[in-house]
Amino acid sequence: RRRTRLTILSVLLIAVLLVLIVLLRSKAPPEPARLLPGADAFVYLNLKWVRRLDHVIHVPPVTHDLEYHQFIRETGFQVERDLDEAAIAIHYTGSYAAQDGSPRTTEILSGRWNSTQVTDYLRRLSRSVEDYRGVDLFDVPFQGHNVRVAMLSVGTVAISNVDDVQV
Numbered sequence: 612r613r614r615t616r617l618t619i620l621s622v623l624l625i626a627v628l629l630v631l632i633v634l635l636r637s638k639a640p641p642e643p644a645r646l647l648p649g650a651d652a653f654v655y656l657n658l659k660w661v662r663r664l665d666h667v668i669h670v671p672p673v674t675h676d677l678e679y680h681q682f683i684r685e686t687g688f689q690v691e692r693d694l695d696e697a698a699i700a701i702h703y704t705g706s707y708a709a710q711d712g713s714p715r716t717t718e719i720l721s722g723r724w725n726s727t728q729v730t731d732y733l734r735r736l737s738r739s740v741e742d743y744r745g746v747d748l749f750d751v752p753f754q755g756h757n758v759r760v761a762m763l764s765v766g767t768v769a770i771s772n773v774d775d776v777q778v
Contacts, residue, residue, distance in 0.1 A: 720767070737750050743761070
């Protein structure tokens, strides 16, 4: 009898904990937004619903410029088709801000792409590749800035043009 009560109490306690975890998780910001560093402004885009809308309303195909078309050919990634979520942190002031006053950004992108093709593309573009805790950090020159790109997981990429390597 005592063992039965203890078992029932344990099961109820575990059930209450699971319900609490699910409730807290549903109220938390989306995963890409939680990965961002502190910033002056944040933008979150959930583009999954756009794909559902495309089944109802057929959007005409987008024309691409030559540079973007080359990117699509080499990586297989097309923003309007493969990007599911984007979380962006904008740094105007503080330690992450640029010396020239231009805003710096950090982005977490979530979607569907071939990680091998994207990694190969980044290796070709990057000046250097650093290893940080088992994650390759690609240092890519872009419009006078260094942009750091890291493949965090199969469907998640972090991009930052902040000068601080820790970001």
